[in-house]
Amino acid sequence: MPHPLRPERLRRFIDQFATLLDQQPDEITLLDRGKHLLAELVVHDDWLPVDLAQPDPERYQQYLLHCDSRQRFSVVSFVWGPGQRTPIHDHRVWGLIGMLRGAELAQGFARGAYGALQTEGAPVRLEPGQVEAVSPALGDIHQVSNAFADQVSISIHVYGANIGAVTRAVYTVDGSEKPFISGYSNAHLPNIWDLSKENPAR
Numbered sequence: 001m002p003h004p005l006r007p008e009r010l011r012r013f014i015d016q017f018a019t020l021l022d023q024q025p026d027e028i029t030l031l032d033r034g035k036h037l038l039a040e041l042v043v044h045d046d047w048l049p050v051d052l053a054q055p056d057p058e059r060y061q062q063y064l065l066h067c068d069s070r071q072r073f074s075v076v077s078f079v080w081g082p083g084q085r086t087p088i089h090d091h092r093v094w095g096l097i098g099m100l101r102g103a104e105l106a107q108g109f110a111r112g113a114y115g116a117l118q119t120e121g122a123p124v125r126l127e128p129g130q131v132e133a134v135s136p137a138l139g140d141i142h143q144v145s146n147a148f149a150d151q152v153s154i155s156i157h158v159y160g161a162n163i164g165a166v167t168r169a170v171y172t173v174d175g176s177e178k179p180f181i182s183g184y185s186n187a188h189l190p191n192i193w194d195l196s197k198e199n200p201a202r
Contacts, residue, residue: 042098085145094135102153
């Protein structure tokens with residue numbers, strides 16, 4: 001018999017992250033402390049609703065789990081089908097990526113002398129429980145893929161905006177950009193706030 005989900009883990013993370021933003025830290029401090037908070041969440045794989053962990057055979061899925069009421073941050077589950085990958089893209093805001101299941105590979109890119117994109121460093125492999133950061137200040141252009149050709153991988157992302165509404169760009173290797181807005185794969189938010197289901201009245 002499957003164990004019940006633990007939505008309180010996500011609720012706690014949301015509360016802690018909102019409290020961190022209330023302190024208005026500089027970006028370096030925010031990302032450093034945010035990494036620890038996200039690591040505490042993704043070290044447990046017992047809280048993500050099943051319907052927000054479903055792959056699609058055609059393309060990776062980005063499910064919205066929470067968006068701050070002032071759109072200061074959003075939390076999404078990124079679900080990779082076997083062998084799926086993103087185009088080369090940017091974010092335009094800071095972000096944290098924590099691995100929940102499987103593994104993913106992220107290849108960074110930077111512009112060369114004539115504007116073309118060149119790979120920057122070796123691909124970074126993210127394993128369950130590990131967290132990485134992105135931002136325009138750190139390096140914001142990359143391509144990400146499921147590290148496995150035969151299984152689903154899931155990462156949890158936190159961005160410094162309502163990421164599904166941010167105008168960003170995908171790139172070709174010659175450096176040309178095409179604007180896009182990602183949106184979300186789900187039409188409804190998960191209800192993690194109905195505490196009556198977890199604490200029924202006696």
